[in-house]
Amino acid sequence: xxxxxxxxxxxxxxxxxxxxxxxxxxxxxxxxxxxxxxxxxxxxxxxxxxxxxxxxxxxxxxxxxxxxxxxxxxxxxxxxxxxxxxxxxxxxxxxxxxxxxxxxxxxxxxxxxxxxxxxxxxxxxxxxxxxxxxxxxxxxxxxxxxxxxxxxxxxxxxxxxxxxxxxxxxxxxxxxxxxxxxxxxxxxxxxxxxxxxxxxxxxxxxxxxxxxxxxxxxx
Numbered sequence: 001x002x003x004x005x006x007x008x009x010x011x012x013x014x015x016x017x018x019x020x021x022x023x024x025x026x027x028x029x030x031x032x033x034x035x036x037x038x039x040x041x042x043x044x045x046x047x048x049x050x051x052x053x054x055x056x057x058x059x060x061x062x063x064x065x066x067x068x069x070x071x072x073x074x075x076x077x078x079x080x081x082x083x084x085x086x087x088x089x090x091x092x093x094x095x096x097x098x099x100x101x102x103x104x105x106x107x108x109x110x111x112x113x114x115x116x117x118x119x120x121x122x123x124x125x126x127x128x129x130x131x132x133x134x135x136x137x138x139x140x141x142x143x144x145x146x147x148x149x150x151x152x153x154x155x156x157x158x159x160x161x162x163x164x165x166x167x168x169x170x171x172x173x174x175x176x177x178x179x180x181x182x183x184x185x186x187x188x189x190x191x192x193x194x195x196x197x198x199x200x201x202x203x204x205x206x207x208x209x210x211x212x213x214x215x216x217x218x219x
Contacts, residue, residue, distance in 0.1 A: 001032040003048040004041050007055040007075060008082075011062040014092065015084045023087035026190075028115055028148075029056070030097040031106075047074075049102050056094065056110050063092065095148060099127070108134040113146030115192075120168045121182030124149060128187045148190035149183055154197075155206050169193065173213045180218055 002010065018025040031052040032038060038045035054072045061068040062082045069078035086092055095113035096106050107114035108131060116124055128147060135142050153169040153176065154161070162171040168179035183191055193210075197203035 001037075002029045002055045003032055003038070003051040004043050007058040008062065008077070010055070011059045011082070012084075014059070015063055015086055018087045018090075018092055019084050021087070023090050025087075026093045026095060026113075028095050028097050029111070031103060033098075044074075049106065050074075053106060053110060059094075064089075093146065095146060104131060105134070107131070108138060108140065108145075112144065113148060116147070116149045118151060119149065120151075120166050121179065121186045124183065124188065125186040146190060147188050148192060149188050150192040150194060151179075151183075152196050153193040153206070153210070154195070155209055170196070173209060176210075177214055177217045180214070184218070 031048045035045045063086050094111045095115045096111040097115035151169045169176050
């Protein structure tokens with residue numbers, strides 16, 4: 001959540017991770033939504049979207065400019081040096097997370113991707129159509145704009161869960177294969193799965209099923 005932290009400290013931490021990972025970093029950002037968390041951190045809840053927009057500008061200035069400077073509503077700086085820069089001076093992919101219209105709009109205007117949370121393939125397809133229309137308006141190319149999604153995954157024989165179309169990745173292997181294929185067809189390029197499990201052993205069993213029985217059908 002970008003508004004939680006000082007953007008200069010955040011930029012330094014992210015650039016350091018990018019160097020250590022040799023350019024494998026994808027940065028997911030969000031504006032936040034839980035007021036109590038902002039209150040606990042002494043952060044600005046009411047202006048979180050405005051701060052997120054400005055903080056993205058600050059990150060880019062610090063990472064990509066030899067002489068970074070910024071004059072904004074919430075932060076201003078000039079005559080500073082900033083290290084480290086990004087790995088091999090590359091542009092770090094920044095994906096905006098969140099299903100709200102404000103988050104989607106910011107993803108299109110300020111970022112190189114959008115990360116959805118908890119949506120099923122049909123819901124995502126509608127959002128992606130909207131995003132594609134916005135990309136045309138802004139002159140950005142769809143082929144270089146990434147779509148990622150996060151969804152709970154659970155191997156279960158519970159008939160109620162299997163029958164629930166919103167739980168596209170909860171059920172038997174066949175339903176999960178169908179769900180993942182649906183996300184791919186909708187236009188999702190990256191999938192983050194959160195495995196629901198009550199024990200470590202069940203978690204590992206689920207990973208094995210995904211690797212052995214589900215993943216081969218998705219290649």
